[in-house]
Amino acid sequence: MQIDLHCHTTASDGALTPAEMVMRAGVMQIDVLAITDHDSVSGFYAAKKAREEQRLARLQLIPGVEFSTLWEGFEIHILGWQFDLEHPAIVRLLAEQRERRHQRSEAIHAKLVKQGVAADVLPTPRPDSRPELNSESTAKVVTRLHYAEALFAHGYCNSVQNAFEKYLGKGQCAYEKPQWCLMSEAVAVINAAGGVASIAHPLAYDLSNKWLRRLITEFKDDGGQALEVISSQQNPEQRRWLTELALEYELLASAGSDFHYPGRYRELGRNLTMPNELTPVWHDWPLQIRGM
Numbered sequence: 001m002q003i004d005l006h007c008h009t010t011a012s013d014g015a016l017t018p019a020e021m022v023m024r025a026g027v028m029q030i031d032v033l034a035i036t037d038h039d040s041v042s043g044f045y046a047a048k049k050a051r052e053e054q055r056l057a058r059l060q061l062i063p064g065v066e067f068s069t070l071w072e073g074f075e076i077h078i079l080g081w082q083f084d085l086e087h088p089a090i091v092r093l094l095a096e097q098r099e100r101r102h103q104r105s106e107a108i109h110a111k112l113v114k115q116g117v118a119a120d121v122l123p124t125p126r127p128d129s130r131p132e133l134n135s136e137s138t139a140k141v142v143t144r145l146h147y148a149e150a151l152f153a154h155g156y157c158n159s160v161q162n163a164f165e166k167y168l169g170k171g172q173c174a175y176e177k178p179q180w181c182l183m184s185e186a187v188a189v190i191n192a193a194g195g196v197a198s199i200a201h202p203l204a205y206d207l208s209n210k211w212l213r214r215l216i217t218e219f220k221d222d223g224g225q226a227l228e229v230i231s232s233q234q235n236p237e238q239r240r241w242l243t244e245l246a247l248e249y250e251l252l253a254s255a256g257s258d259f260h261y262p263g264r265y266r267e268l269g270r271n272l273t274m275p276n277e278l279t280p281v282w283h284d285w286p287l288q289i290r291g292m
Contacts, residue, residue, distance in 0.1 A: 001031040003282060004269045005064065005081060006200065006228065006256020009035055011043035012066075013143040015261035018043045019050035024262070026056045030269045032287060034064035034081050036256070039097035040141055041065055041085055060287060066200055067097065067186040068178065071215060074205055075178060078186045079228065079254065082285060083195025090193045093181060098141060102126045104176050105142040111174040112147065112167060121154040123147060144168045184222040191223050196281055198226035198254045202245075203238055216249050226281040230255035232271045243275050253278035 008014030009021050016024060018035065021043075025033045035043045044063055051059055063085055067078045083090055105125035113119050123146045148163035157163045167174040190197040199219055207215060216227065229242040230253065246253045255272040274280050 001287070002029055002269045002272075003032040003255060003280075004030055004257050004259070004272060005032075005034040005062065005254050005281070006036050006066070006079060006231070007033065007259040007268060008037050008066075009043040009047070011035075011040045011046070012037035012141055013145045013260060018046035019054075021268075022047050022050040022054060022056060022059065022061075024268055025059055026054065028267070028269045030059060032060045032062060032282065033268075034062040034256070036064040036066040036079055036081075038066050038141065038143065039068060039094060039101060041090075041094065044085070062285075063195075065094070067093070067190075068180045069183040069186045070178070070180050071183040071218070072211075074207070074215075075180065076183050076205060076215065077200040078183060078190070078224075079198040079200045079226075079256070080186070080190035080193075080195045081198075081281070083190055083193035087193035089189045093186070093189045097181060100179050100181075101141045101143070104178060107176040108144065108147055108168070108174050111176065112151075115167065115173050117151065117156055118154070122150050147174075183219065187219065187222045187224050196226055196252070197224045198228050198252075198281060199224065200228050200256075201231060201258060202227060202242060212245075216245060216251070220249055220251065224251075226252040226254050228256060229253040229278060230272050230274055232257040232259075232266050234271075239275075243278060246278055252281040252283070254281045 009016055009018045035047050037043045048061055051061060062081050063083060064081045069076050069078050109122055109125040112122060123142045125142055127142060148160045148168055151157050151163040151167060152160050157166050169175060187197045227246045229246050253274060255274055257266060257268055259266060259268045
């Protein structure tokens with residue numbers, strides 16, 4: 001099966017609407033897809049409706065989310081799947097994270113305006129505060145990427161990356177320190193709602209091997225079950241290293257493209273083959289095997 005458990009829609013910082021994501025998944029012949037927007041599940045509801053409208057019986061959608069969390073001063077992203085979307089703990093944490101995002105966005109907006117950026121070219125910092133439970137629309141959250149794209153589009157910097165270097169990156173004039181939930185809380189909430197928790201892109205946090213091992217140890221002690229071992233932009237050495245860690249710490253392995261927009265180097269479902277020695281996180285999920 002073609003499985004991708006990590007992608008983003010316009011409900012967070014992706015370029016495709018949930019309906020467009022479902023359509024692309026069909027084109028790319030994806031069998032199992034988890035939409036894992038940042039601190040939001042509204043994209044899943046919209047994708048589920050689009051799947052029915054497009055009659056993509058082959059595509060299986062998995063409830064998912066990517067929580068932004070804090071651990072020892074680092075921002076660590078925790079993926080969750082197969083949880084009860086209406087569980088009170090999930091609903092509460094999503095609402096709290098959304099409010100944290102709104103507050104951070106407002107602070108970034110104010111700092112950029114103070115630096116002379118015209119307010120009317122920037123994203124609305126609090127575009128939608130509606131509860132997202134059972135929402136058929138995509139309740140949007142504004143991220144730093146949205147600000148970076150606006151700054152680039154209106155000539156305040158020469159690239160999206162330059163927007164982070166000049167304004168939005170850590171230590172720059174419009175940086176606002178995040179106030180996310182603790183990693184342990186996100187894992188506990190995912191577990192309470194019957195889901196599975198995984199560390200997203202473990203090599204993206206600039207941790208030494210010693211600190212990465214400490215992160216994995218504490219994550220597992222908190223009840224975490226999986227490690228995102230397979231991603232589309234890895235070299236063989238990185239994949240081998242993460243495979244070794246998953247085996248050593250007896251963690252399930254996940255695979256995901258972290259797809260945000262169509263591009264040459266990162267595509268939905270591409271280069272996500274799971275090594276035979278690993279136990280996939282989906283090994284006991286009730287998936288429909290194609291052709292059976």
